Amino acid sequence: MIGAIASRLRRLRDDQRGVTLLEFALVSPALILTIMGIGDLAYQSYLRSVTRGVLEKAARSASVGTLNSTDLDTYIAAQMSAINAKNGTTSVTKKSYYNFSRVGKPEKITTDTAPLGSYNVGDCYEDANGNGSYDAAGGTTGLGNADDIVYYEVTVSMPRMFPMAKLLGWNATQSATATTMVRNQPWANQNKPTTKCT
Numbered sequence: 041m042i043g044a045i046a047s048r049l050r051r052l053r054d055d056q057r058g059v060t061l062l063e064f065a066l067v068s069p070a071l072i073l074t075i076m077g078i079g080d081l082a083y084q085s086y087l088r089s090v091t092r093g094v095l096e097k098a099a100r101s102a103s104v105g106t107l108n109s110t111d112l113d114t115y116i117a118a119q120m121s122a123i124n125a126k127n128g129t130t131s132v133t134k135k136s137y138y139n140f141s142r143v144g145k146p147e148k149i150t151t152d153t154a155p156l157g158s159y160n161v162g163d164c165y166e167d168a169n170g171n172g173s174y175d176a177a178g179g180t181t182g183l184g185n186a187d188d189i190v191y192y193e194v195t196v197s198m199p200r201m202f203p204m205a206k207l208l209g210w211n212a213t214q215s216a217t218a219t220t221m222v223r224n225q226p227w228a229n230q231n232k233p234t235t236k237c238t
Contacts, residue, residue: 096218099192105224123198130196135182142178147175151163161238167236185231186225187229189222191221194217
Protein backbone atom coordinates (compact mmCIF):
# COMPACT_ATOMS: atom_id res chain seq x y z
CA MET A 41 0.00 0.00 0.00
CA ILE A 42 2.83 2.39 0.83
CA GLY A 43 4.43 1.46 -2.49
CA ALA A 44 1.19 2.29 -4.34
CA ILE A 45 1.01 5.72 -2.66
CA ALA A 46 4.67 6.39 -3.46
CA SER A 47 4.08 5.31 -7.05
CA ARG A 48 1.11 7.66 -7.37
CA LEU A 49 3.08 10.55 -5.86
CA ARG A 50 5.90 9.96 -8.36
CA ARG A 51 3.44 9.94 -11.26
CA LEU A 52 1.81 13.14 -9.95
CA ARG A 53 5.22 14.80 -9.59
CA ASP A 54 6.23 13.88 -13.13
CA ASP A 55 2.83 14.75 -14.67
CA GLN A 56 3.26 17.87 -16.91
CA ARG A 57 -0.39 18.23 -17.92
CA GLY A 58 -1.87 21.60 -16.88
CA VAL A 59 1.52 23.27 -16.29
CA THR A 60 0.97 25.61 -19.23
CA LEU A 61 -2.34 26.71 -17.77
CA LEU A 62 -0.71 27.44 -14.42
CA GLU A 63 2.15 29.39 -16.06
CA PHE A 64 -0.34 31.38 -18.13
CA ALA A 65 -2.33 32.20 -14.98
CA LEU A 66 0.84 33.58 -13.38
CA VAL A 67 1.99 35.61 -16.42
CA SER A 68 -1.33 36.78 -17.91
CA PRO A 69 -2.21 39.57 -15.40
CA ALA A 70 1.08 41.38 -16.04
CA LEU A 71 0.80 40.76 -19.79
CA ILE A 72 -2.78 42.04 -19.99
CA LEU A 73 -1.94 45.11 -17.87
CA THR A 74 1.02 45.89 -20.13
CA ILE A 75 -1.07 45.54 -23.30
CA MET A 76 -3.79 47.82 -21.88
CA GLY A 77 -1.16 50.37 -20.79
CA ILE A 78 0.39 50.41 -24.27
CA GLY A 79 -3.07 50.77 -25.82
CA ASP A 80 -3.90 53.64 -23.48
CA LEU A 81 -0.65 55.48 -24.24
CA ALA A 82 -1.15 54.90 -27.97
CA TYR A 83 -4.67 56.34 -27.80
CA GLN A 84 -3.37 59.39 -25.92
CA SER A 85 -0.79 59.88 -28.68
CA TYR A 86 -3.58 59.61 -31.24
CA LEU A 87 -5.62 62.24 -29.36
CA ARG A 88 -2.64 64.60 -29.28
CA SER A 89 -2.02 64.11 -33.01
CA VAL A 90 -5.66 64.75 -33.97
CA THR A 91 -5.83 67.80 -31.70
CA ARG A 92 -2.61 69.23 -33.16
CA GLY A 93 -3.85 68.72 -36.74
CA VAL A 94 -7.16 70.44 -36.04
CA LEU A 95 -5.43 73.31 -34.22
CA GLU A 96 -2.80 73.87 -36.94
CA LYS A 97 -5.43 74.08 -39.69
CA ALA A 98 -7.65 76.42 -37.66
CA ALA A 99 -4.70 78.67 -36.68
CA ARG A 100 -3.58 79.00 -40.32
CA SER A 101 -7.10 79.97 -41.40
CA ALA A 102 -7.43 82.49 -38.58
CA SER A 103 -4.03 84.05 -39.34
CA VAL A 104 -5.18 85.13 -42.81
CA GLY A 105 -8.55 86.38 -41.56
CA THR A 106 -10.65 83.48 -42.87
CA LEU A 107 -11.93 82.60 -39.38
CA ASN A 108 -12.87 84.98 -36.59
CA SER A 109 -12.70 83.95 -32.92
CA THR A 110 -16.21 82.46 -32.82
CA ASP A 111 -15.74 80.66 -36.16
CA LEU A 112 -12.46 79.19 -34.89
CA ASP A 113 -14.13 77.80 -31.75
CA THR A 114 -16.99 76.39 -33.86
CA TYR A 115 -14.58 74.79 -36.35
CA ILE A 116 -12.53 73.13 -33.60
CA ALA A 117 -15.69 71.88 -31.84
CA ALA A 118 -17.01 70.42 -35.12
CA GLN A 119 -13.70 68.67 -35.88
CA MET A 120 -13.45 67.24 -32.36
CA SER A 121 -17.13 66.18 -32.21
CA ALA A 122 -16.36 62.50 -32.89
CA ILE A 123 -13.97 62.41 -29.95
CA ASN A 124 -16.24 64.51 -27.74
CA ALA A 125 -19.12 62.11 -28.48
CA LYS A 126 -17.29 59.62 -26.20
CA ASN A 127 -17.79 61.85 -23.11
CA GLY A 128 -14.89 64.11 -24.11
CA THR A 129 -14.55 67.85 -23.63
CA THR A 130 -12.50 70.35 -25.60
CA SER A 131 -11.28 73.73 -24.38
CA VAL A 132 -9.67 76.45 -26.52
CA THR A 133 -7.43 79.31 -25.33
CA LYS A 134 -6.44 82.18 -27.61
CA LYS A 135 -4.16 85.07 -26.58
CA SER A 136 -2.55 87.66 -28.80
CA TYR A 137 0.76 89.45 -28.24
CA TYR A 138 2.60 92.33 -29.94
CA ASN A 139 5.68 90.22 -30.76
CA PHE A 140 7.15 86.76 -30.14
CA SER A 141 9.41 87.93 -27.32
CA ARG A 142 6.38 88.97 -25.20
CA VAL A 143 4.47 85.66 -25.39
CA GLY A 144 3.66 84.42 -21.90
CA LYS A 145 5.51 87.30 -20.22
CA PRO A 146 4.31 90.35 -18.28
CA GLU A 147 3.90 93.69 -19.99
CA LYS A 148 7.26 95.29 -20.76
CA ILE A 149 8.58 97.84 -18.25
CA THR A 150 10.20 100.67 -20.24
CA THR A 151 11.37 102.88 -17.34
CA ASP A 152 12.31 100.99 -14.18
CA THR A 153 12.72 102.61 -10.76
CA ALA A 154 13.96 100.96 -7.57
CA PRO A 155 13.38 98.18 -6.73
CA LEU A 156 14.54 97.14 -10.19
CA GLY A 157 13.09 94.23 -12.12
CA SER A 158 9.53 94.49 -10.80
CA TYR A 159 6.69 96.87 -11.52
CA ASN A 160 6.11 99.57 -8.90
CA VAL A 161 4.90 103.17 -8.63
CA GLY A 162 6.96 105.47 -10.85
CA ASP A 163 7.56 102.85 -13.57
CA CYS A 164 6.50 103.19 -17.19
CA TYR A 165 5.27 100.16 -19.14
CA GLU A 166 3.91 99.19 -22.55
CA ASP A 167 0.15 98.72 -22.16
CA ALA A 168 0.07 95.86 -24.69
CA ASN A 169 -3.55 94.89 -24.08
CA GLY A 170 -4.84 98.48 -23.80
CA ASN A 171 -6.65 98.04 -20.48
CA GLY A 172 -4.85 100.95 -18.75
CA SER A 173 -3.24 98.87 -16.00
CA TYR A 174 -0.04 96.83 -15.69
CA ASP A 175 -0.59 93.10 -16.14
CA ALA A 176 1.81 90.41 -14.93
CA ALA A 177 0.23 88.07 -17.50
CA GLY A 178 0.46 90.09 -20.70
CA GLY A 179 -1.47 89.53 -23.88
CA THR A 180 -5.02 90.09 -24.99
CA THR A 181 -7.68 87.42 -25.09
CA GLY A 182 -8.69 86.65 -28.66
CA LEU A 183 -7.13 86.65 -32.12
CA GLY A 184 -5.62 90.13 -31.97
CA ASN A 185 -5.05 92.35 -34.99
CA ALA A 186 -2.84 92.46 -38.06
CA ASP A 187 0.74 91.22 -37.54
CA ASP A 188 0.06 90.18 -33.91
CA ILE A 189 1.33 86.87 -32.55
CA VAL A 190 -1.49 84.57 -31.46
CA TYR A 191 -0.88 81.76 -28.96
CA TYR A 192 -3.38 78.91 -29.30
CA GLU A 193 -3.92 76.04 -26.87
CA VAL A 194 -6.46 73.25 -27.34
CA THR A 195 -6.98 70.63 -24.63
CA VAL A 196 -9.14 67.56 -25.07
CA SER A 197 -10.07 65.46 -22.01
CA MET A 198 -11.93 62.18 -21.90
CA PRO A 199 -12.27 59.00 -19.81
CA ARG A 200 -9.51 56.43 -20.35
CA MET A 201 -10.22 53.55 -22.71
CA PHE A 202 -9.13 50.82 -20.31
CA PRO A 203 -10.04 50.32 -16.64
CA MET A 204 -6.44 49.72 -15.54
CA ALA A 205 -5.75 53.39 -14.74
CA LYS A 206 -6.48 52.92 -11.03
CA LEU A 207 -4.16 49.90 -10.83
CA LEU A 208 -1.30 52.01 -12.19
CA GLY A 209 -2.14 55.07 -10.09
CA TRP A 210 -3.19 57.09 -13.16
CA ASN A 211 -6.05 59.57 -13.32
CA ALA A 212 -9.30 58.12 -14.71
CA THR A 213 -9.37 60.98 -17.24
CA GLN A 214 -6.72 61.43 -19.91
CA SER A 215 -5.89 64.75 -21.53
CA ALA A 216 -4.01 65.79 -24.63
CA THR A 217 -2.90 69.37 -25.24
CA ALA A 218 -1.70 70.97 -28.46
CA THR A 219 -0.22 74.47 -28.65
CA THR A 220 1.00 76.67 -31.46
CA MET A 221 1.89 80.30 -32.15
CA VAL A 222 1.09 81.98 -35.45
CA ARG A 223 1.72 85.54 -36.64
CA ASN A 224 -1.35 87.13 -38.21
CA GLN A 225 -0.89 88.32 -41.78
CA PRO A 226 -0.05 92.03 -42.13
CA TRP A 227 -3.37 93.04 -43.74
CA ALA A 228 -3.13 96.38 -41.93
CA ASN A 229 -0.66 98.32 -39.79
CA GLN A 230 0.03 96.73 -36.41
CA ASN A 231 -1.16 98.76 -33.44
CA LYS A 232 1.85 99.73 -31.31
CA PRO A 233 1.34 99.44 -27.55
CA THR A 234 1.01 102.77 -25.78
CA THR A 235 3.42 103.59 -22.96
CA LYS A 236 1.82 104.37 -19.58
CA CYS A 237 3.51 105.77 -16.50
CA THR A 238 2.31 105.66 -12.89
